[in-house]
Amino acid sequence: MVRWEPGATDRLRVAALDLYLQQGYEQTTVGEIAKSVGLTERTFFRHFADKREVLFDAEGHLEQAFVDAVAAAPPEAAPLEVIQAALTTTAQFFGAERRSWSQKRYQVISANLPLKERELLKMASLANALAAALQRRGVPELVAALAAQTGIAVFTVAFEQWIADGETRSLVEVERELLGELKVLAAALR
């Protein structure tokens, strides 16, 4: 039977990120992460598959939340309205209390090419999952792909703005502004 450590997942996550920032991702061992919060390596592996998963384990949940929100949108919603609803729902994952963690995580990932590649793969996977979810609503394949990729474009830009120095608006506010901008930008197309 696995012993329950209250909050161990979060403590490990915070400790790992601080060590990655202080001494570099490559240089940090699982043993060091566990030790820094008074846990053993064995305990670490009950929470995360490896040190990379500390940075990425939440993204599977995020993808599922996006897909569920697409399915739950009102039947009459147009494709980008569905995406907008999904962005609004999933922005809950990124509350004010998570901004500092997200900033640090972004710093760690930006400094390490394999992590950056992993992040881009996750976003590509999210785009495909969104497109498939839109198709299940009856949206034609090409339009579904376009709406999904456009949604990821908005999410990517909004997220980078949300973690920018001095930004105080919530993620959903930034997303809303960008969707408004997108409408203006697209209307100018001939």
Place this chain on the structure above:
Amino acid sequence: MVRWEPGATDRLRVAALDLYLQQGYEQTTVGEIAKSVGLTERTFFRHFADKREVLFDAEGHLEQAFVDAVAAAPPEAAPLEVIQAALTTTAQFFGAERRSWSQKRYQVISANLPLKERELLKMASLANALAAALQRRGVPELVAALAAQTGIAVFTVAFEQWIADGETRSLVEVERELLGELKVLAAALR
């Protein structure tokens, strides 16, 4: 002095891709590629840094062409019109004679995770380059990032459609259709 081999770059490129498809990317050596077109390994390395660059050497040119096209767009063009102009100009890179090569390349890349990651990195780099080029035209940072990422969304979806089985339209035609769809999709946003 380097001896000139007429068409050697193209011959190596075609031969490499066929070998990657037939026997797998990992399993193919530079020696085999060169030998299959009657050239030496040494000659291969005068044309490509390594076997991966056979698949990616054109993408640096593509990024530069995108950036140049953004700079060359009429001063009064709105951000997505600039992107549209850049998509139209760069679609010249993907003529009918290149469709079969692009299909094969896509197959090879899709089957190999590190190649897929490399491709996603190149697209991320292209998005950043486009955003920077728009900023140099005076477009505000956030709008530039949004227009650039949206442009990459259109390019990605258009490209995958262009190489889909049975597609006969040119890349620029597919891009034009998608930009029209984007306008419709965005207009439905509230």
